[in-house]
Amino acid sequence: MLYRRKTYKINRETLEEAVRREIKEETGLNVKLYGITGIYHNTTMNIVNIVFRGEAEDGEFSFQKDEVLEGKFVLLTKDNIEQFITYPQLKNRVLDAMNPQYLPYESFRLKPYELLERYEGKKEQ
Incomplete structure (x- = not known):
């Protein structure tokens, strides 16, 4: 990740690629x-969390x-x-x-424009 002009940029990695990589590294x-x-914004710590739904x-x-006391699927x-889940802010995300x-989401490149990936906004039935 690079810090430039008060913004962060993920180096040549889409948001989906970053999420999949982090999950693989952590689990x-x-x-x-x-x-x-x-999308959840903690204004106290100025942190934005983007939550995806998926499956293994x-x-x-x-x-x-050394970082986690217990891990299991429930x-x-x-x-x-x-x-x-005891923290109310985490409970809301899971619910x-x-x-x-x-939510709709897409990753793209410019010069020339190239759509890399897109999720449509929809309600699951």
Whole structure:
């Protein structure tokens, strides 16, 4: 990532590529992404989180034991979410992803224009 003129730029990597790479690095899993379910801005720390919904395709689940105390898959529902997620800002993100209304998103290059990838905005049935 480069910092230029008060903006950040991901070097030659689309947002989807960056998300897939980070998930692979953090969990060992390759994922299929369906779309963006929310954008969340923490004004206290000036952090923007972009949340994608997807599913694991392959790989072996692992995590860095010096950074994570426990890692496992659980089926989250509206009824049990508070057993696993205690921070309200994280709970909202997961609830939004459970009932997704995908936002449109695209990555492109200029000079000449080239569309690299696009997600359509839609509500999942």
